[in-house]
């Protein structure tokens with residue numbers, strides 16, 4: 501698939517499942533995604549960043565959790581899919597009393613008094629100035645992008661020196677005994693569940709295809725280092741079914 505085709509395909513997938521994404525996330529991960537995301541938010545909040553970018557924020561759970569954990573910080577959730585952002589915005593309005601979608605960039609943001617924004621934008625070409633964020637995160641997003649290196653390069657560009665990146669991503673367990681049942685789960689059970697619950701088996705087959713095609717945990721750590729990130733490390737969850745990578749802009 502070319503870069504353009506992958507982006508177009510992924511955009512279509514998330515447009516079709518935006519209203520079912522949250523329920524399938526809970527069912528598909530047996531609720532584990534909530535625990536992993538909470539860990540990432542806790543780690544990220546430790547350094548008390550003042551301006552945070554949540555890339556591929558989807559329906560906004562992480563951006564909202566960050567806004568709650570750090571009420572004085574400015575949190576920006578970016579996604580290229582307006583349908584996912586509409587869900588994020590309604591959720592923010594319900595949970596925080598405000599949310600705000602904009603199609604602009606730094607100029608529009610500067611005029612807003614809101615602390616939480618959702619921006620329509622492409623992770624391959626972030627609409628933000630160099631060195632403008634203290635921290636960034638990307639959760640279950642990178643494997644959907646056509647060029648992982650380009651996205652990391654863009655994140656590195658918008659981070660301030662010493663800024664931190666957290667990347668939470670699905671992966672295949674490394675242990676043989678866990679790997680096979682996990683593969684069966686991903687390849688067969690998840691699309692079946694998706695057919696029964698939300699009638700979108702093809703969209704959930706994408707989860708397996710994109711996870712299989714994604715980098716190993718060590719390869720991602722290496723790519724982060726090659727981009728310029730220092731002190732790169734990762735933690736595995738559930739026998740390696742997901743991993744949280746971390747790096748600092750040196």
Ligand SMILES: C[S@@+](CC[C@H](N)C(=O)[O-])C[C@H]1O[C@@H](n2cnc3c(N)ncnc32)[C@H](O)[C@@H]1O
Nearest residue numbers: 514556557558579580581584622623639640644
């Ligand atoms: C699996 S969802 C993850 C949502 C959320 N971060 C989470 O952890 O639940 C992937 C998201 O990546 C977004 N996405 C994919 N490619 C993108 C791109 N090039 N730029 C911005 N967002 C993108 C999709 O629209 C979708 O909302």
